[in-house]
Amino acid sequence: MKPLIIKLGGVLLDNKDALSKLFVVIREYKKNFQRSLIIVHGGGTVVDSLMDRLSLPVVRRNGLRVTPADQIDVIVGSLAGSANTTLLSEAKKQQIASVGLCLADGNSVEVKQISEDLGYVGEAKTGDPTLINLLVNAGYLPIVSSIGITEEGQMMNVNADHAAVALAKTLNADLILLSDVVGVLDENKQRIESLTQSQADQLIAKGIITEGMLVKVNSAFEAAKALGRPIAIASWKESDQLIQLFNGQSDTTGTRIIA
Numbered sequence: 108m109k110p111l112i113i114k115l116g117g118v119l120l121d122n123k124d125a126l127s128k129l130f131v132v133i134r135e136y137k138k139n140f141q142r143s144l145i146i147v148h149g150g151g152t153v154v155d156s157l158m159d160r161l162s163l164p165v166v167r168r169n170g171l172r173v174t175p176a177d178q179i180d181v182i183v184g185s186l187a188g189s190a191n192t193t194l195l196s197e198a199k200k201q202q203i204a205s206v207g208l209c210l211a212d213g214n215s216v217e218v219k220q221i222s223e224d225l226g227y228v229g230e231a232k233t234g235d236p237t238l239i240n241l242l243v244n245a246g247y248l249p250i251v252s253s254i255g256i257t258e259e260g261q262m263m264n265v266n267a268d269h270a271a272v273a274l275a276k277t278l279n280a281d282l283i284l285l286s287d288v289v290g291v292l293d294e295n296k297q298r299i300e301s302l303t304q305s306q307a308d309q310l311i312a313k314g315i316i317t318e319g320m321l322v323k324v325n326s327a328f329e330a331a332k333a334l335g336r337p338i339a340i341a342s343w344k345e346s347d348q349l350i351q352l353f354n355g356q357s358d359t360t361g362t363r364i365i366a
């Protein structure tokens with residue numbers, strides 16, 4: 108069976124109760140199903156609150172954080188430090204043997220600067236699956252932050268949806284993007300069960316899919332096309348539906364992105 112990448116981010120990282128519930132589900136899943144799991148995470152809100160405490164400006168362009176040279180260390184500290192260790196703590200509480208990594212460990216995901224304008228923001232490209240395969244085959248749960256390092260040795264801030272897609276391609280894994288909404292919502296705020304590229308293009312043109320969800324939907328289409336199978340966008344809040352979702356049954360929750 109293909110490994111499964113679960114992407115986490117957003118306000119989940121600030122919600123101890125929800126994190127705890129999610130890791131109970133992950134423990135149950137690992138116990139009952141013979142499938143390798145990998146977590147890729149962001150933590151945009153963790154970064155935002157530290158920036159606020161340090162009186163640093165937050166600027167986003169098309170959903171991506173502009174990352175000047177004098178902010179990259181703060182962002183690395185938040186994502187590869189605080190956010191990653193928070194998730195490791197939750198895993199440890201549930202006795203799940205885990206390893207905290209960033210994209211650069213084992214060259215799992217290669218990273219290149221996108222543009223001078225965005226600063227130290229990396230584009231994520233497929234990398235080397237060896238290290239992560241080694242860890243999952245030994246029974247560990249890899250927990251991977253969206254911090255990468257370029258060939259020149261420059262630390263880069265990578266959008267976590269982009270990072271998850273690049274790792275899914277690297278490992279030929281299935282991918283679920285978990286967020287704080289039940290799925291992609293239509294103009295009436297109702298969950299869309301499945302979405303093709305042309306339907307998504309219309310919703311984007313009408314301004315119904317915006318900001319973080321725009322990055323997520325585009326990332327999901329990229330992954331669905333490359334992997335040749337649907338990608339689910341769903342909510343970490345619906346913990347009673349997650350096992351089914353992890354097993355590829357996403358009729359009652361989430362949005363299925365179809366290439």
Ligand SMILES: Nc1ncnc2c1ncn2[C@@H]1O[C@H](COP(=O)(O)OP(=O)(O)O)[C@@H](O)[C@H]1O
Nearest residue numbers: 116117286287288290291292315316317319320
């Ligand atoms: N059509 C849409 N459907 C659902 N969410 C949307 C839509 N358009 C914009 N959004 C926003 O996108 C957010 C999810 O993106 P983001 O905050 O980046 O998630 P995460 O941090 O979990 O990766 C939602 O909370 C919502 O505010």
Ligand SMILES: CC(=O)N[C@@H](CCC(=O)OP(=O)(O)O)C(=O)O
Nearest residue numbers: 116117149150151171172266267
């Ligand atoms: C370049 C860029 O935008 N990086 C993101 C990385 C974290 C992230 O993607 O977090 P979520 O998954 O919680 O949104 C940021 O700095 O916020």
